Amino acid sequence: MTAFTGRDIIAVSDLSREDIRAILDRAAAFDRARRAGERLRLLDGSILATLFYEPSTRTRLSFESAMLRLGGHVVSVAEARTSSSAAKGETLADTARTVSAYADVIVIRHPAVGSARELAQAAPVPVINAGDGTGEHPTQALLDLYTIERERGRLDGLRIGLVGDLKNGRTVHSLAQALAHWQVSFVFVAPPPLRMPEDITAWLRARGIEVEESGDLAAAAQACDVLYITRIQRERFEDPEEYVRLKGSYVVDRALVEGARPGITIMHPLPRVDEIAPDVDLLPNAAYFRQVESGVAVRMALLAMVLGAV
Numbered sequence: 001m002t003a004f005t006g007r008d009i010i011a012v013s014d015l016s017r018e019d020i021r022a023i024l025d026r027a028a029a030f031d032r033a034r035r036a037g038e039r040l041r042l043l044d045g046s047i048l049a050t051l052f053y054e055p056s057t058r059t060r061l062s063f064e065s066a067m068l069r070l071g072g073h074v075v076s077v078a079e080a081r082t083s084s085s086a087a088k089g090e091t092l093a094d095t096a097r098t099v100s101a102y103a104d105v106i107v108i109r110h111p112a113v114g115s116a117r118e119l120a121q122a123a124p125v126p127v128i129n130a131g132d133g134t135g136e137h138p139t140q141a142l143l144d145l146y147t148i149e150r151e152r153g154r155l156d157g158l159r160i161g162l163v164g165d166l167k168n169g170r171t172v173h174s175l176a177q178a179l180a181h182w183q184v185s186f187v188f189v190a191p192p193p194l195r196m197p198e199d200i201t202a203w204l205r206a207r208g209i210e211v212e213e214s215g216d217l218a219a220a221a222q223a224c225d226v227l228y229i230t231r232i233q234r235e236r237f238e239d240p241e242e243y244v245r246l247k248g249s250y251v252v253d254r255a256l257v258e259g260a261r262p263g264i265t266i267m268h269p270l271p272r273v274d275e276i277a278p279d280v281d282l283l284p285n286a287a288y289f290r291q292v293e294s295g296v297a298v299r300m301a302l303l304a305m306v307l308g309a310v
């Protein structure tokens with residue numbers, strides 16, 4: 001038993017700075033072990049259930065890969081919205097009780113804000129939020145911190161630009177709050193209808209964190225150490241025409257990176273649509289595929305910790 005055993009990971013606010021440090025350090029240890037070709041059997045005999053009510057490539061596969069790399073097993077309903085009993089009208093609470101009989105830990109992604117918390121309240125096993133609508137995506141924030149620290153060597157003292165759909169993007173909601181444990185400053189670059197929710201911006205400022213809101217991506221690129229780009233979240237728009245109007249608002253291309261602060265780190269949670277031109281991929285600044293790789297180690301850490309194996 002450790003301080004993490006049995007805990008749910010639903011929102012960044014569930015985690016202290018010490019908790020985050022412990023997760024990142026554990027992830028680094030797993031990363032080293034994996035690179036050294038070690039096979040870890042820490043979760044031998046344990047079962048993870050993944051319940052995805054929204055599309056996913058990286059989050060679901062990296063959780064499942066993480067579980068398998070620790071010697072555990074996975075049961076999964078990939079398209080839970082149509083293929084699970086949710087399609088018959090089952091409540092999340094009943095699903096929680098049921099799946100807890102089959103698995104030792106549950107990872108859920110769902111379109112409704114608050115759904116992961118609702119499931120967690122009814123599930124006797126630990127629940128990890130893999131994205132609740134426009135709410136939060138705390139495990140993405142953890143792998144983003146891990147990536148920033150690896151790319152930059154530190155978290156303190158950085159100026160971070162968050163770009164794109166800051167209103168609907170759950171990754172940036174979680175990342176901004178997680179970074180607030182360190183001495184950072186922010187530049188938020190979004191079209192006016194897609195600004196960061198006021199409650200998050202106000203919360204950051206109340207903690208003494210400088211937040212600048214800007215419409216000028218090139219200026220932000222010159223001012224920031226890290227530029228974190230996000231997709232305009234098409235599926236969150238009520239009016240498809242508004243999406244068409246706003247998509248392509250901010251595009252990072254090679255010329256922008258070449259005119260940016262030297263050594264700038266370019267990140268993206270992926271999937272991208274057209275907000276980073278493919279010719280950026282070859283630049284050393286492009287960290288988004290390294291970011292993907294970090295997902296497995298961070299999720300290995302989370303699974304091993306909530307299951308009390310480390």
Ligand code: NCD
Binds near residue numbers: 131170
């Ligand atoms: C993100 C998500 O699902 O919130 N993807 C991810 O998990 N890496 C970002 C997005 O969909 O734009």
